[in-house]
Amino acid sequence: MVSESLKKVRKEHKLTQQDIADVLGVDRSTYTFYETGKTSPSIATLQKLSNIYNVTIGYLAGYEENRPELKVKHISPAMNAPDVDPIALLTKDEQIMLMCYRVLQNDKKQEILKYIKNLTVSSEE
Helix, strand or coil, X not given: CXXXXXXXXXXXXXXXXXXXXXXHCCCHHHHHHHHHCCCCCCHHHHHHHHHHHCCXXXXXXXXXXXXXXXXXXXXXXXXXXXXXXXXXXXXXXXXXXXXXXXXXXXXXXXXXXXXXXXXXXXXXX
């Protein structure tokens, strides 16, 4: 069921309902209704949520039992532990930035990357 899956993956990422509502651009109560099953997210919203959580829509809908493994290059010894979610090692601000990035269209992602690269180059000078 979508509501149960949404609550499960949000808690796994140690995020609040408000965090996800902010990324989606909806009221917290709207997102709460998704998790309680009072309303269902649209297909477009489900796609955004699947991007945020790096899972398939089928997983969120309960049609797929296995969650895809996150493909992340190990950057610290702590991440080699099988029970450590690499996303959990990010700060809350980093997680929110990643979620926002995941819901952008590809052209906007390229703009953001270019902007960040320009910021980092100018700060090193």
